Amino acid sequence: MGEAMPETASSVASAATAVEPLLAATGINKSFGPVHVLHDVDFKVFPGTVTALIGDNGAGKSTLIKCIAGIYGMDTGSMRFDGDDVHIASPRDAAELGIKVVYQDLALCDNLDIVQNMFLGREIVRRGTLDEHAMEMAARETLASLSVRTVKSVRQPVSSLSGGQRQTVAIAKAVLGKSKLVVLDEPTAALGVAQTEQVLELVRRLAASGVGVVLISHNMNDVLEVADRVCAMYLGRIAADIPTGTGVRRETLVELITSGSSGSHGLVDGLVG
Amino acid sequence: MTTTENTPDAGQQPAGVSQALSDFSLDEQQNSLSDVFRASITRLKSGDLGSVPAVLAIVALVAIFGFSRPDSFLSLLNFANFLDQASSVIVIAMAVTFVLLLGDIDLSAGFTAGVSAAVLATRLQDGWPLATSLLAAFGVAIVLGLFTGFMVAKVGIPSFVVTLANVLLFQGILLLIVRDGGSVRINNDFINNVVGGTLSPAQSWIVAVGGLGLYGLSQFRRQRLSYGSVPMSLVVIRLAIGAVLVGVVTSLLNQNRAFASAPEPITGMPIVIPAIAILVVVLSFVLDRLRYGRFLYAVGGNREAARRAGINVQWVEWSAFVCTAIVAAIGGIFLASRVNSVDSNTGANDTLLLAVGAAVIGGTSLFGGRGRMINAVLGGLVLALIPNGLGLIGKTAIFGWEVDFSSSGVKFICSGLALLVASSVDALSRKRTA
Helix, strand or coil: CCCCCHHHHHHHHHHHHHCCCCEEEEEEEEEECCEEEEEEEEEEECCCCEEEEEECCCCCHHHHHHHHCCCCCCCEEEEEECCEEECCCCHHHHHHHCEEEECCCCCCCCCCEHHHHHCCCCCCEECCEECHHHHHHHHHHHHHHCCCCCCCCCCCEHHHCCHHHHHHHHHHHHHCCCCCEEEEECCCCCCCHHHHHHHHHHHHHHHHCCCEEEEECCCHHHHHHHCCEEEEEECCEEEEEEEHHHCCCHHHHHHHHHHCEECCEEEECCEEC | CHHHHHHHHHHCCHHHHHHHHCCCHHHHCCCCHHHHHHHHHHHHHCCCCCCHHHHHHHHHHHHHHHHHCHHHHCCHHHHHHHHHHHHHHHHHHHHHHHHHHCCCCCCCHHHHHHHHHHHHHHHHHCCCCHHHHHHHHHHHHHHHHHHHHHHHHHHCCCHHHHHHHHHHHHHHHHHHHHCCCCEEECCCHHHHHHCCCECCHHHHHHHHHHHHHHHHHHHHHHHHHCCCCCCHHHHHHHHHHHHHHHHHHHHHHCCCCCCCCCCCCCCCCECHHHHHHHHHHHHHHHHHHCHHHHHHHHHHHCHHHHHHCCCCHHHHHHHHHHHHHHHHHHHHHHHHHHHCEEECCCCCCCHHHHHHHHHHHCCCCCCCCCCCHHHHHHHHHHHHHHHHHHHHHCEEEECCEEEECCCHHHHHHHHHHHHHHHHHHHHHHHHHHC
16 A cells, blocks of 8 residues: 555554454466466455455456356465465365355346245255255245345246346355355346346345455446445556545546556556555 | 344344335235236236146137037047047157257157167067066167267267257167067057056046045145145135046046947046056156256256256256156057057157157247146147047038048148147247246
């Protein structure tokens, strides 16, 4: 952060000491052949907060997320999760730790209902047959805990749901069971105004329940509305990691995305200023 | 854990609570009969027609044929005969439902049935006991299914191409087994009675009452687990309709239906009725109550979602072809039982097309992800009603034109049109839900 912003730096530092980060990735480097995609990336997520990850196309957001989700291995760097040093080698490892990613295409089966989708691949089986009742109850409980009020019946087929409701189901699916960190990839990209509002509200409730949320978004209004912290990536580096509570403006974020620096924030000659 | 902590939080916001209570209104409220009725109308309007068109088609066809040929079409003999005619197509339609659910197709299921029937017939002819002959027949079917599944799931050839090649391949195997132009007689009573055999009147009543009882139990269980979303009155109405239907059909079938000149009376329920009922129940259990069935629907609905959910998509696809082959082998028994022999035409010609047609007419989607076993039965009945009824109408003058409805040409055209209408309904309803 440098000396230009002493208050901010100290407030971040105090937050970090007060609460142990849920996820702390340090010094991550990742190359695809000759292309160096991530340069010494440090990325932290705190429990119960929404961390927005912003950046232009090709800035490295997706690569960073895929490293965390175990889809890509990282070249160098270390990761601590929930107080332990962890090595995430596969998506299964990530899921077992409680790291869930909701991708942009949602991956829902249109022909199945909400309960069936939420439990897909981890159905509750009792005496060899599907325990529909237990699954329905658990699905309802999860939706209720997120105060989802837009779904009439958990036995509705997903094909009958709106875009916002689908996003809701996808998030509920990620939250079902033990999840500590939920990564949402552009959850509002395809939604209308009212539905975007619903999903953002859901994101806030998700964080309020103690889960660490990472929100990838291109919409700066969404980011400023729900995020507690913003990580801006620029050409494979973290350009800035700032709390939104200190009056960060939309223009600042846009500048960080497009040029990697804005006023006192951001990179100076490729280094964190 | 977080969920229980969060619930009181939500309770502090009055707006959230009142909204939250109405969240799953449709799930927890006690539904009345009219609510259920309205819900089904909404579902129909949204394009999920299910097997409704097939039921309407059956009603319409019975009305048309019954009106024009009341003596022959509505006779008890024709009713029982018609069930025998429909049975093998229905069973093979249930077989292809497995791969149709994945959005695949098996054009060779008819020949899978033919080959396993031929294996069964030749084994019995060689003096093998029934059990080992059946084992051999199902073993061969499983090998054929494993082969097809391997080619589709592992090698990655489209199922249409693989099974098109299989049509020739399996037909060749069938010809080698029965030898060109030959026919293998079956002298086993058990096999011969599957289609064409009847239960005694007493056995018919036992089967009818037993079946009704099991249906009642399953309905009551579903009502209990639905916590009010299925009203008791609906269960009672369903059971009452079922009881009346089963009672009337059973008592009718227990009357003598042979021609007056026949040497012996024919009474009792055709064995195909309980045989197909058992198949429907067992296969529906696999689709609805087992994890495996859920995987079939998931892969058919969204392959990528299924893969990300940790489902082994290749394995599901491979095994679906094996399931199809096993049930097709049962269909082969039905085919052989109807004529008490197996020849090079067993399972050939229009058998397979009618079977796929039956599944689709019944409401199973060619695009995957949607379909049930009962659809195969309803669609099979439609496709058997058309030639049966047309054959009995025979030559008739319409507006001065002499039309022979019993000719194969007219029958094929009508069946083809029925299939086109059914697949149009499938495609259009898919457009609507998409």
